Structures are given as C-alpha cells and as structure tokens.
Amino acid sequence: MKNIVLIGFMGCGKTEVGKILADKLGYTFIDTDSIIENEMGKSIAEIFHEYGEEHFRGLEARLVKELSGMRRCVISTGGGMVIHRENLLRLKKDGFMIWLKASPETIYGRVKSEQHRPLLRVENPLQEINKLLGIREPLYAEADITIETDGLDVEEIVGMIVDAYSKF
Ligand code: S3P
Numbered sequence: 001m002k003n004i005v006l007i008g009f010m011g012c013g014k015t016e017v018g019k020i021l022a023d024k025l026g027y028t029f030i031d032t033d034s035i036i037e038n039e040m041g042k043s044i045a046e047i048f049h050e051y052g053e054e055h056f057r058g059l060e061a062r063l064v065k066e067l068s069g070m071r072r073c074v075i076s077t078g079g080g081m082v083i084h085r086e087n088l089l090r091l092k093k094d095g096f097m098i099w100l101k102a103s104p105e106t107i108y109g110r111v112k113s114e115q116h117r118p119l120l121r122v123e124n125p126l127q128e129i130n131k132l133l134g135i136r137e138p139l140y141a142e143a144d145i146t147i148e149t150d151g152l153d154v155e156e157i158v159g160m161i162v163d164a165y166s167k168f
Contacts, residue, residue, distance in 0.1 A: 011110035018076035
C-alpha cells in the first residue's frame with residue numbers, strides 16, 4: 001500500500017491528523033519537521049535563525065529523498081515542503097497525497113498564539129498567510145484529494161481520509 005502524505009499550510013492540522021491516522025491504520029508516523037529537528041538537535045526556529053530558510057529547504061529536500069522507497073507510512077510534511085516542486089512529485093509518486101486546506105482566517109486563528117513558526121513572526125501575520133497561500137495554493141492543489149477542514153474536527157478528517165484511501 002502506498003504511503004499517505006499530508007500537505008498544506010501551517011496550522012492545518014497535518015501533525016495531529018497524521019498521528020491519529022497512522023495509529024488507526026497501523027502505519028508508521030513520520031513528521032518531517034520532527035525528523036529534521038532531531039537530526040539537527042535544534043528547533044525549526046533555531047535552524048531558521050542560525051542557518052536561514054534556504055538551508056532548511058535543503059534539509060527538507062534531502063529528507064524527502066531518504067523517504068523514497070518507504071511504504072505504509074503516514075507522512076506529515078512542513079507547510080513549505082511543496083515550494084520545491086520536486087519534493088511534491090517525489091512524495092506523490094509513492095503516496096496518496098492529501099491537501100488539508102483551511103481559510104486564511106482559520107489558519108490565523110490557529111497559529112496566532114503560537115511562537116514556533118519563524119515565517120509567521122512578522123508584524124502582520126494574516127497578510128503574510130495570504131501572501132504565502134497565494135504562492136503555494138497552486139502547488140497544494142496538485143494533491144490527489146483536497147479536504148476543506150474548516151469546521152471539521154480531527155476525527156472527521158481522519159474518517160474522510162480513511163474512506164478516500166480505501167477507494168484510491
Ligand atoms: C513552514 C512550516 C512549518 C515548518 C517551518 C516552515 C512553512 O511546518 O516546516 O516553520 O514554510 O510553511 P508546519 O506546517 O508543520 O507548521
């Protein structure tokens with residue numbers, strides 16, 4: 001069986017949904033941000049601060065290559081993983097890819113009280129969310145399916161994914 005790959009913007013629930021989904025299916029859960037943090041012994045914020053975003057993107061791309069060939073995994077990706085389209089294509093080749101979509105307002109509501117996302121530590125986070133979504137949405141839209149998560153709870157989202165995966 002192919003992997004399940006969750007993509008989407010920060011704050012769309014990829015990690016939370018991924019963990020429960022993996023548990024339900026008996027699959028291995030992989031969170032790309034956590035793997036990078038463990039490998040580097042630093043938080044994402046520290047990596048951005050010390051080495052810059054481009055370096056982080058390089059780490060993401062290397063990790064995606066390492067993941068190729070894995071099966072029966074639920075892979076939860078960082079929100080910017082897709083900006084190098086090659087990552088998206090690699091992950092999609094071995095996986096059923098799902099875009100967890102949310103409106104800018106929902107995203108803002110979820111991330112505004114959190115401090116660990118360097119790209120949103122700006123004066124006007126909502127404006128930044130809109131800007132980044134404008135760039136990224138065409139890439140997220142390359143997923144096999146899209147789930148509009150606004151108003152849904154985690155269990156509902158997991159149920160929809162299990163259903164779609166069984167038909168895939
Ligand atoms: C990023 C999303 C983050 C993390 C990093 C950059 C992005 O992951 O990879 O802060 O560019 O959207 P989450 O989507 O899990 O928050």
